[in-house]
Amino acid sequence: MIDIAKVCLDPSVQLPQFYALDLRLPSVGTDHVDMSAILEELSSLRQEVRGLSHLRAKLEEVKAKLQAISVTNTHCCGDHLASGSSSYMGVDHFPPLTTNTQNELTTESRSTVDDLCANGDAAQPFVVHARRLRREGLTSAPATTRVNNNQTRKPVFGKSTSSKIKSVMTRRTVDVFVSRLHPLTKNAEIVDTVKDIYSDVAEADIQCNRLKPRYEHLYCSFHVAITVDTEKFQSALELFMAPDS
Numbered sequence: 001m002i003d004i005a006k007v008c009l010d011p012s013v014q015l016p017q018f019y020a021l022d023l024r025l026p027s028v029g030t031d032h033v034d035m036s037a038i039l040e041e042l043s044s045l046r047q048e049v050r051g052l053s054h055l056r057a058k059l060e061e062v063k064a065k066l067q068a069i070s071v072t073n074t075h076c077c078g079d080h081l082a083s084g085s086s087s088y089m090g091v092d093h094f095p096p097l098t099t100n101t102q103n104e105l106t107t108e109s110r111s112t113v114d115d116l117c118a119n120g121d122a123a124q125p126f127v128v129h130a131r132r133l134r135r136e137g138l139t140s141a142p143a144t145t146r147v148n149n150n151q152t153r154k155p156v157f158g159k160s161t162s163s164k165i166k167s168v169m170t171r172r173t174v175d176v177f178v179s180r181l182h183p184l185t186k187n188a189e190i191v192d193t194v195k196d197i198y199s200d201v202a203e204a205d206i207q208c209n210r211l212k213p214r215y216e217h218l219y220c221s222f223h224v225a226i227t228v229d230t231e232k233f234q235s236a237l238e239l240f241m242a243p244d245s
Contacts, residue, residue, distance in 0.1 A: 170230040176240050179213070179221040190222050197245050198236055201226055 007013055187208040194206050211221040228236045239245060
């Protein structure tokens with residue numbers, strides 16, 4: 001022990017340092033528990049409970065005072081009403097307004113509003129704006145400057161007989177999906193078949209893509225895209241979708 005103490009206290013000796021990565025301590029029994037820490041925690045909990053009890057007593061006192069004040073105000077209001085005093089007026093003292101007084105204006109007020117609308121005063125009351133909105137609607141432009149967009153002309157499509165001016169040639173694609181073919185069918189055979197069916201199409205306008213079927217050893221499928229002029233699209237579509245094709 002003396003030699004170990006000398007080695008530990010010698011500053012010139014560099015001792016190795018070890019760290020526990022997975023520290024697993026055994027459970028501490030009741031014989032090795034620090035009772036002083038438990039007593040401190042218990043005393044702090046008792047103080048908190050006592051503070052809560054004081055707060056509860058104060059809340060009860062405040063509640064009792066509020067109830068007393070409400071009872072006093074009720075008696076005072078009853079005395080004022082019994083003596084005929086006008087200092088306290090309840091909801092019953094104000095009768096409901098009639099429909100005429102709520103929604104209609106008198107003849108004099110209507111004429112005044114019309115005069116204000118005609119003069120265009122900047123400091124107009126809200127009733128002036130309300131009447132103008134009711135009459136003209138929610139729009140920033142006057143009623144006379146409204147444009148009726150329903151009378152626009154429809155575009156005209158046609159074909160000119162003049163040879164000096166040419167229009168842009170538009171083209172469309174006919175997509176055809178073919179399935180249940182022999183598994184050894186090639187793309188070139190599909191292209192040749194399309195040219196035999198529709199002779200006006202060039203080979204560059206035919207795109208043939210082989211699809212992956214579910215059972216490759218039984219059949220094959222293709223997606224064929226044929227680009228044709230827009231004028232011939234309908235006839236080409238009917239030709240390729242014919243049962244004979």
